[in-house]
Amino acid sequence: MREVAALAKVSIKTVSRVVNGEAGVSPRLARRVLAASARLDYRHNLPASSLRRSDGRSATIGVVLEDIANPFSSALHRGIEDVALTRGVLVLAGSSDEDEERERQLVSAFASRRVDGLIIQPASHDHSYLITERKAGTAIVFVDRPPAFLDADTVLTDNAAGVRRGIHHLLSHGHRRIGYLGDLHTIDTAAERHRGYVEELTEQRVAVDEKLVRLDLRGIEKAEAAALDLLRAPKPPTALFTGQNLVTIGAFRALRHLGLHKKVALIGFDDILLADLLEPGITVIAQDPAAIGRTAAELMFRRVDGDRSASEHKVVVTRLITRGSGEIRP
Amino acid sequence: MREVAALAKVSIKTVSRVVNGEAGVSPRLARRVLAASARLDYRHNLPASSLRRSDGRSATIGVVLEDIANPFSSALHRGIEDVALTRGVLVLAGSSDEDEERERQLVSAFASRRVDGLIIQPASHDHSYLITERKAGTAIVFVDRPPAFLDADTVLTDNAAGVRRGIHHLLSHGHRRIGYLGDLHTIDTAAERHRGYVEELTEQRVAVDEKLVRLDLRGIEKAEAAALDLLRAPKPPTALFTGQNLVTIGAFRALRHLGLHKKVALIGFDDILLADLLEPGITVIAQDPAAIGRTAAELMFRRVDGDRSASEHKVVVTRLITRGSGEIRP
DNA sequence: GTTGTCTTTGACAACGTTGTCAAGCTGCCT
DNA sequence: AGGCAGCTTGACAACGTTGTCAAAGACAAC
Structure with a gap:
């Protein structure tokens, strides 16, 4: 200069x-x-400029995702980017891999780079450590899962309601023995989805058979093994509801392996690329990760712009996409 | 302080x-x-620190991808992140959406934030504008596609060789009429792949029939339409080679639509999640985007550490994954 | 010609940090 | 006791920028 x-x-x-x-x-x-x-x-030189400027804005935000390479997280990331772009703000992103420690390290790395805001898909179960960041004026929004021990804006999918819609769909097609395969119950969304399963069955006066429920399935292989196990049991389910992406794929593999993919119904949570080209196509409860990202980014920038009103909690609705697998009758 | x-x-x-x-x-x-x-x-306060420090490192790098939400780019992104993590470096990423102007804007935004290095999956066809950045000491590595009018490190997939292996596979299964469906020919990788197709046929003394070739197919719908068109022609191909992800999906849709998915062979470039669960499973030439990302990041950090030797050009090999669709005989 | 107002321009300090260098202290050797 | 080396500590300037404020100039009104 x-x-x-x-x-x-x-x-x-x-x-x-x-x-x-x-x-x-x-x-x-x-x-x-x-x-x-x-x-x-x-x-x-933007860093030098924002050092001197009174507002100290870095025109950069930080995003913590479960894994920037997974389709859900990366669609969310893109939603955030699209909103940030309109304000000339750049996005720093990192993967927590469901590790609490890693989440904190990322936040700390973002904080020392003086980001204007944080969008967090949480892995940890205690966010009181963020109070310091907030005091320092950093806007914080949680996506996909709620924070613990911290009051903050959130953008969540209505997991329980989505699952209930799916279960309702299966019930209305005549199923009474519906298996449930879910992800780690420590993940809030997985717990919520399982809750939706139990609630809908209970409300419709169908007994919940614990033998038909398998939780804590992480990854395709574990889900496939659990599904095989379930389908080979003495009184197997006539339908499966899978609470996550990879679990759905594992379950479909198991069905195919046993030649049951056209006999046992399947509905999965989360849409999957190519799900429409399988035989049968997989019926899913689809989330809208890009919309979650956009909404979160808008909320965050409102805070950056000085909005100090009470925390908002937005819910993004799910959509039932029927493709065949969910319409198989017992 | x-x-x-x-x-x-x-x-x-x-x-x-x-x-x-x-x-x-x-x-x-x-x-x-x-x-x-x-x-x-x-x-x-890291920005203040790096302002004062003699080396001026920001411990941040910038990455330009085609679209951070697409599976190839996001796997690449993750590969970069994993290497950056080991050095405490954070990653700024943005999507070019194949827009030359957008690529330049991203680079400029990265430059004003004083990133230590850039990794670019190029959309533009003239990278002389980066000479300034390099003079300023920014390490630059190109991934997936080579730069134009700029000598720089690159990490590329061996596109032509990969396609040739696929075509060879089809020829060895008895096919002589092999259709080719490709992406925009302005994209270097798409042009390379098409070249591989022509070369392998020529070398094996099979005439290239231009009526079996369709280029510039962007997205699933266009690919599907082109495939339908090809398959309905008087003398249809007995096998298809698709030069990209979405093109493969479009072609598979067309085959399914015509009930030809178990009669006409198909090999696609790029692996697709779930490709193994389709009927038949889709044989692909798989790239390894995470390896490309890791290699690029390692190359970049070597430059950041002061390596001033001549540009390196690394090639990441492809892998043929047979799943059924590529082994159908005419 | 004087005064006042408005516009354009620049000198200087400051943002939070680290490189440089010198001062002060300790302990050891002669 | 004097000298010296080595360690610990701090004063100060500087990184590239912008906020503050005052000076200089232009112009109109009296």
Whole structure:
């Protein structure tokens, strides 16, 4: 900047004014400054600028996701990016891999880079450590799962209601023995989905048979094994509800393996690419991760802009997509 | 930091030493500083630190991807993250959406945040604009596609060789009329893959029939329409090779629609989640995007560490995964 | 010609940190 | 006792930028 000022024969303050598009610089000088900065390949130094600025904004936000490579997280990420883009804000993202410690490390790394806001898909179960960040003025929004021991904005899917819709669909097709395969019960969404299963059955006066329920299935293989186990039992279920992406794939593999994929009904939570091309197509309760990301980003930027009203809790609805597997009758 | 120094009754320089783990601070003072910074919830300010430091490292890198939500890009992203993590470096990522202008905007936004390095999956066809960044000391690595008008490190998949292996596989199963469906020919990888198709046929003395080739197919729908068209022609192909992810899905849809999915062979470039569960399973030439990401990140960090040797051009090999669709005989 | 107002411009300090360098202290050797 | 090396500590400037404020200039009104 000093060099640009020297070349344009103005003070560095004038260069600063031109760079920031401030009013009150004569067109003649502005042109000289622009020419000089083009000649010297001058690049504005944003970190230095935000160090000096009164508001201290870095025009950067931090996002903690379960895994930036998984389809749900990355669609969410993209939703956030699209909103951030409209404000010239860049997104730092990291994967927690369901590790509480890693979540905290990421937040800490974001904090030392002075991000304006955080969007967190939580892995940990105690977020009181974020009180410091909030005091420092960082906007915080939770997505997909609620925070614990911290009051903050959230954007969640209505998991229980989604599952209930799916279970209702199976019941209305005549099923009474509906198996449930779920992810780690320590993950809030998995617990919620399981709750939806129990609630809908109870409300419809169908007894919950614990032998038909398998929880804590992480990954395709474990889900496949559990499904095989369930389907080979003396009184097997006539339908399966799977509480997560990979669990659905595992269960479908098991059904295929046993030649039951056209006999036993299946509904999965979360849409899967290609689910429509399988035989039968897989009926799913689809979430809208991009919408969750957009909503969270909008909420977060409202806080960045100074909104200090009470925490908001938004719910993004699910959609039942019928493709065949959920419409098989017992 | 000033406040911490005051509370610990030391100079701010001593606080700086403790925060940076520099040797030569007596344990007694170090303990006092640590206690004071814990009490005041002190957070080290990395942008300010790197402003002052002689090397000026921001411990942040920028990544331009085609779309952070697409499976290929996000696996690549994750590979980069895993390497960056080991150095405490954070990753800024953005989607170019195949838009040249957007690519440049992202690079410029990264540059004003003073990233230490850039990893670019290029959308544009002239990268001379990056000479400035390189002069400023930013390490630059290209992934998936080569740069134009710029000499830089690259990590590419051997696209032509991969396709040739697939075509060879089809030929060895007795096919002579092999259709080719490809993505936008302006994308370097798409052009390379098409080249592989032509080369292998030519080398094996099979005439290339232009009526069996459709390029510039962007997205599932267009690919599906083109495949339908091809398969309904007077002398339809007995096998299809699809040059990209979504094109493969579109082609499979078309085959299913015509009831030809167990009669016409299909090999696709890029693996697809669930491809093994379709009927028949889809034979693919699989890339390893996570390996590309890791390799690129390692190359980039070597440059950040001062390696000034000639540009390296790494090639990540493909793998043929047979699942049934590619083994159908005419 | 003087005064007042408005616009343009620049000098200087400050943002939070670290590199440089010198001062102060301890302990050992002569 | 004096000298010296080695360790610990702090004062100060500087990184690239912008907020503050005052000076300089332009112009109109009297």
